Amino acid sequence: MTDAREERRAFLLKACAVAGSMLAVGVVRQAVAAEQEGKEMQMGQGGTDGYVMHSNVTQRCATCEFWGGPRRLAQDGKTITITGLGWCNNPQSANYLKMTSPEHGPMAVWKKWQLIR
Secondary structure, eight states, rough: OOOHHHHHHHHHHHHHHHHHHHHHHHHHHHHHHHHHHTEEEEEHHHGSSSSEEEEESEEEEEGGGTTSEEEEEEESSEEEEEOOOOOOOOOSSTTTTEOOOOOOOOEEEEEBTTTTO
């Protein structure tokens, strides 16, 4: 019985280490993507916990009518705050029903989000 408990503990420790590594890789990838988009997107502006993207950015998922991710348009309409990944709901897109990042693109089937003026 002791051997089984030790094996279980070892397994749980390894599983937690793998999960932690995967989380760290995701954070690094997100930071690299934000850095690459430098002028179009900035992390955590205005005291937010997500991305802030200019609403005039085209052909990116966060500004597309069909993107189903958590986002909100600023009152002045100039920026969008995005707090996660989203699903592509455009049947004409190669990413239809797939999870995408807000900065994913450019996409030829992009359609401007109707809330953006």
